[in-house]
Amino acid sequence: MTSATHRSAERIGHTEQGPRPLPPLAEPRAGRQPETVDTVLQNGLRVIAARHGAVPMVELRLRIPFAGEDPAHPARAEVLAETLLTGTRRRDRVSMDTDLAAVGGTLQAVVDPERLSITGDALASGMETLLDVLTDALTEASYPEHEVSGERDRLVERITVARSQPRTIAREELQYHRYGDHPFAREVPQAVDVAEVTPEQVRQLHREAVLPRGSTLVLVGDIDPAATVETVRRMTSGWQSEDAARELPALPEVAGGDVRLVHREGAVQSQLRFSAQAVPRTDERYPALQIANLVFGGYFSSRLVENIREDKGYTYGAHSTFEFTPDNGTILVDADTASEVTAAALLEIRYELGKLALVPPSEAEVESARQYAIGGLLTSTSSQSGLASMLMNVAALGLGQDWLSEHPDRLRAVTHQQVAEAARWYVPTAFTGVVVGDAEQLGEQLRGLGGVTLP
Amino acid sequence: MVEPQPHRVTLPNGLRVVLAPDAEPGSTSPGGPPVVGVSVHYDVGFRSEPEGRTGFAHLFEHLMFQGSESLEKLAHFRHVQGSGGIFNGSTHQDYTDYFQVLPSNALERALFLEADRMRAPRLTEENLRNQVDVVKEEIRLNVLNRPYGGFPWILLPPVLYSTFANAHNGYGDFTDLERATVDDCAAFFDTYYAPGNAVLTITGDIDVDHATDLVHKHFGDVPARSVPERPSFAEPAPSGELRDRHQDPHAPLPAVALGYRLPDPVGELDEYLANVVLAAVLSDGDASRLQQRLVYRDSLVVDVHAGAGLMGAPLDARDPDTFTITAIHSPEVTTDRVVDAVDSELERLATEGPTAEELSRVTARWSAGLHRDHDRLVSRTLDLGSTELLHGRAELVGELPARVGAVTAEEVASAAKALRPEARAVLEIEPTSEADGGAA
Numbered sequence: 001m002t003s004a005t006h007r008s009a010e011r012i013g014h015t016e017q018g019p020r021p022l023p024p025l026a027e028p029r030a031g032r033q034p035e036t037v038d039t040v041l042q043n044g045l046r047v048i049a050a051r052h053g054a055v056p057m058v059e060l061r062l063r064i065p066f067a068g069e070d071p072a073h074p075a076r077a078e079v080l081a082e083t084l085l086t087g088t089r090r091r092d093r094v095s096m097d098t099d100l101a102a103v104g105g106t107l108q109a110v111v112d113p114e115r116l117s118i119t120g121d122a123l124a125s126g127m128e129t130l131l132d133v134l135t136d137a138l139t140e141a142s143y144p145e146h147e148v149s150g151e152r153d154r155l156v157e158r159i160t161v162a163r164s165q166p167r168t169i170a171r172e173e174l175q176y177h178r179y180g181d182h183p184f185a186r187e188v189p190q191a192v193d194v195a196e197v198t199p200e201q202v203r204q205l206h207r208e209a210v211l212p213r214g215s216t217l218v219l220v221g222d223i224d225p226a227a228t229v230e231t232v233r234r235m236t237s238g239w240q241s242e243d244a245a246r247e248l249p250a251l252p253e254v255a256g257g258d259v260r261l262v263h264r265e266g267a268v269q270s271q272l273r274f275s276a277q278a279v280p281r282t283d284e285r286y287p288a289l290q291i292a293n294l295v296f297g298g299y300f301s302s303r304l305v306e307n308i309r310e311d312k313g314y315t316y317g318a319h320s321t322f323e324f325t326p327d328n329g330t331i332l333v334d335a336d337t338a339s340e341v342t343a344a345a346l347l348e349i350r351y352e353l354g355k356l357a358l359v360p361p362s363e364a365e366v367e368s369a370r371q372y373a374i375g376g377l378l379t380s381t382s383s384q385s386g387l388a389s390m391l392m393n394v395a396a397l398g399l400g401q402d403w404l405s406e407h408p409d410r411l412r413a414v415t416h417q418q419v420a421e422a423a424r425w426y427v428p429t430a431f432t433g434v435v436v437g438d439a440e441q442l443g444e445q446l447r448g449l450g451g452v453t454l455p
Numbered sequence: 456m457v458e459p460q461p462h463r464v465t466l467p468n469g470l471r472v473v474l475a476p477d478a479e480p481g482s483t484s485p486g487g488p489p490v491v492g493v494s495v496h497y498d499v500g501f502r503s504e505p506e507g508r509t510g511f512a513h514l515f516e517h518l519m520f521q522g523s524e525s526l527e528k529l530a531h532f533r534h535v536q537g538s539g540g541i542f543n544g545s546t547h548q549d550y551t552d553y554f555q556v557l558p559s560n561a562l563e564r565a566l567f568l569e570a571d572r573m574r575a576p577r578l579t580e581e582n583l584r585n586q587v588d589v590v591k592e593e594i595r596l597n598v599l600n601r602p603y604g605g606f607p608w609i610l611l612p613p614v615l616y617s618t619f620a621n622a623h624n625g626y627g628d629f630t631d632l633e634r635a636t637v638d639d640c641a642a643f644f645d646t647y648y649a650p651g652n653a654v655l656t657i658t659g660d661i662d663v664d665h666a667t668d669l670v671h672k673h674f675g676d677v678p679a680r681s682v683p684e685r686p687s688f689a690e691p692a693p694s695g696e697l698r699d700r701h702q703d704p705h706a707p708l709p710a711v712a713l714g715y716r717l718p719d720p721v722g723e724l725d726e727y728l729a730n731v732v733l734a735a736v737l738s739d740g741d742a743s744r745l746q747q748r749l750v751y752r753d754s755l756v757v758d759v760h761a762g763a764g765l766m767g768a769p770l771d772a773r774d775p776d777t778f779t780i781t782a783i784h785s786p787e788v789t790t791d792r793v794v795d796a797v798d799s800e801l802e803r804l805a806t807e808g809p810t811a812e813e814l815s816r817v818t819a820r821w822s823a824g825l826h827r828d829h830d831r832l833v834s835r836t837l838d839l840g841s842t843e844l845l846h847g848r849a850e851l852v853g854e855l856p857a858r859v860g861a862v863t864a865e866e867v868a869s870a871a872k873a874l875r876p877e878a879r880a881v882l883e884i885e886p887t888s889e890a891d892g893g894a895a
Contacts, residue, residue, distance in 0.1 A: 006645035007635045010577035016650045017676075019525040023567050025538060026560040029489040029660065054477065054487055055826040086741075093751070097742040101816035104823025106740075123823050148753060157757045157785055164602040266704050266888060269592070269600040300542075301533045310529060312590025316596050336596050368537035375539015375558045382488040383831045 036401040037225040041241050044213025047232050049225040052387050058127045058221035060120040067248040074186045076192035080202045081111040086147040103129045113137045113184045114248050122198050124222040131235045139238050148199040157189045170271035173262045173434040214245040216395045220388040253277045257432040258453045263439035270342040270437030276430040278329040282396050287410045288418035294369035295361040296320050304352050314345040339438050343445035347436035357427040360420035362426040374408045420445045461849045468679040469651025473849045475658040491659040492836030493565040494554035496844045497649035500547045501625030510627015513546040515643050521582040548772040556833050559660035563669050570673035576733035578640040587632050594626050602705040607712035608765050614699045615714040615880035620688045649680035656840035659832050683693050692716045702887045710783045710884035711790050715874045715889045721772040729866035731769045735817040736809045737761040745801045756782040790883050805872035808864035822856040
């Protein structure tokens with residue numbers, strides 16, 4: 001199209017020498033495990049500090065279990081997260097930001113049905129400032145009237161924007177379909193509830209729920225772990241309560257059943273979202289299930305992606321992931337497909353689920369997934385931010401750095417037979433889910449396919 | 456921290472190679488984790504695709520994953536992931552990148568995979584049709600089926616720019632994508648994917664001499680081909696305010712994007728960096744000017760963002776490049792009120808400049824952000840590669856904190872002064888649906 005005298009595609013794809021052999025892998029070099037201190041302070045806060053990485057930074061993650069059964073809880077929690085860092089006795093919103101910026105730092109708070117999460121980072125030399133701003137907010141957040149009312153108004157509009165995103169709609173529908181009115185399903189609060197939140201309600205929620213006992217603080221970076229824990233001990237000594245932060249009530253098991261079609265006006269693509277019950281991450285069957293899941297749809301070289309993307313072109317991405325809470329684990333399968341091929345994609349997903357459960361993965365499939373799982377842990381924890389997030393993910397389940405260090409051996413020990421057994425979690429009848437799309441276009445085909453409840 | 460100086464080799468076929476080890480050769484330091492990053496940047500992006508073939512550079516990027524002489528379809532993915540690694544590629548205005556991050560024992564394998572597709576990719580009708588379908592799904596996902604899709608990177612350029620190269624949609628129209636032929640692919644490859652038009656970057660847990668030997672072994676016999684003369688995409692700056700509207704059936708709230716021309720990122724780097732600082736003074740953090748004024752004081756907008764660069768990051772393109780300010784606002788607030796408030800803040804900065812405290816805040820955050828970014832091997836690898844390609848000096852990556860730190864209040868004031876209403880584009884997003892977010 002540009003070069004006047006270009007070669008043909010056929011010519012480009014062949015050299016005189018012909019195909020070459022793939023080079024073998026070299027001997028792996030073992031990584032060092034980060035020096036870590038993992039302890040529970042007198043106030044009940046678990047602190048994990050790890051020295052890791054080559055850049056002069058520190059990454060911060062704080063998880064406060066933050067569940068609430070009250071229907072008004074999600075709205076109050078959302079306003080709390082949005083205004084936690086907007087004022088204390090010592091600082092207003094601007095001085096919080098400028099104090100952080102002086103040490104190259106940031107802090108953000110977000111909330112979901114399970115927890116209040118605070119993430120941050122700063123130059124390692126500024127860690128005390130980062131912790132000072134954080135503990136100032138944890139112990140003295142004042143929720144100024146004008147900040148709460150301003151943020152409340154903006155939240156109402158941001159919620160409208162969030163609910164216009166297909167992925168948010170689909171997630172909300174799936175949660176409702178799986179868990180009904182369990183608090184876990186209340187992710188995005190209702191705008192009408194947010195509009196009624198008062199500063200005093202937020203202050204009360206803070207007093208009752210922003211608690212150290214049961215919470216976890218992770219600090220990873222160019223730091224001395226033992227000295228860091230002492231710094232945290234000193235700086236959080238004013239954060240005290242006999243009560244414990246609130247964990248989510250136990251989740252019911254996901255039961256297989258019909259997929260529900262949800263209409264979205266004007267949709268040109270459909271969101272397919274399916275789920276089945278699995279095991280907690282702490283279960284001894286998890287490593288085998290992790291490998292089975294990769295084979296199914298957990299990475300690009302999986303049966304599902306190779307089928308519905310690379311063979312049929314139905315989707316840009318298809319995924320199979322886990323969702324873990326402390327005592328529970330589920331499988332989530334997702335793909336977005338054009339309306340015309342949505343029913344066909346559903347058929348292929350069902351086929352691949354059934355095939356995985358009935359036809360055990362080959363040795364080659366298991367080995368590839370095993371290597372990806374081992375290598376993925378290495379690459380994803382090679383950065384400070386990656387390790388901090390991973391440590392927090394496993395800490396929420398009661399695990400720590402030891403579990404991460406031992407996980408490659410756990411994966412190496414998984415037998416082919418164990419993967420075949422784990423694959424049975426994927427029988428199609430174990431799954432339920434939703435399809436969000438243009439029901440006018442999808443209804444007929446999905447009705448024909450069966451197992452779909454139409455609107 | 457001082458970034459280690461990258462090493463540089465150029466092969467006889469013209470391939471430029473940048474090597475950035477965790478530890479210097481001979482060092483006794485234990486180095487970082489046993490992970491390597493490998494990337495190849497080709498000096499062609501979507502500004503180079505011809506009329507009638509919008510989206511072709513990106514489509515071709517997909518084709519490069521579809522096999523090569525020694526690798527069947529799917530083999531690339533399987534070899535990278537089966538070695539414990541990750542991969543991806545992305546298409547920008549002026550370049551296309553491909554990368555892997557893997558355990559360091561898979562370095563030779565990654566080099567083999569990149570060399571094989573640089574030498575002899577398999578460009579077939581079947582794979583082309585399959586990837587046209589995949590790309591159309593990607594566009595539905597990221598643009599057509601969601602609110603604010605393509606805002607502002609696809610929607611703003613046709614307002615601000617007049618030439619096809621700068622104005623057209625880099626994701627492509629479906630009709631153009633469907634028209635693409637295997638012979639188009641062959642022509643594109645032969646024209647732009649010559650080794651002399653590419654930069655190979657290797658970072659992380661490597662020994663420079665060993666890695667250099669492996670580069671010669673695998674890339675040494677990729678035949679040299681002529682390298683196209685790089686076209687200039689220069690066009691005159693607008694001589695008035697250019698306005699347009701876009702109707703978005705999925706958006707619940709109106710939005711506005713302002714687009715301005717930036718100084719030449721390569722030829723006027725320090726002036727460009729003053730704009731990078733300006734963007735941070737305007738919208739980075741709760742204490743920034745536009746957050747304070749538009750979000751917290753006047754409650755005009757839900758979100759506001761200012762930035763140098765069209766695709767979300769500065770220094771990602773050659774000239775011409777775009778400074779953008781975007782905001783989502785409630786329907787009760789008119790576009791003019793939002794734009795007037797932006798103008799008055801720009802005017803204030805142009806007259807008074809930022810305070811010393813604002814400048815040091817921005818500088819500290821920027822350096823920290825760069826450290827943090829480069830702690831991720833994939834970012835470090837891609838930054839070194841794109842900087843070598845666009846600026847000819849990967850070293851610039853390590854020098855940026857000092858250069859940004861040297862930007863003065865006067866330079867930021869000048870940058871603010873140059874963002875004039877009479878030389879900008881204003882794009883409004885009009886929600887056209889009454890839907891309350893959709894789910895009935």
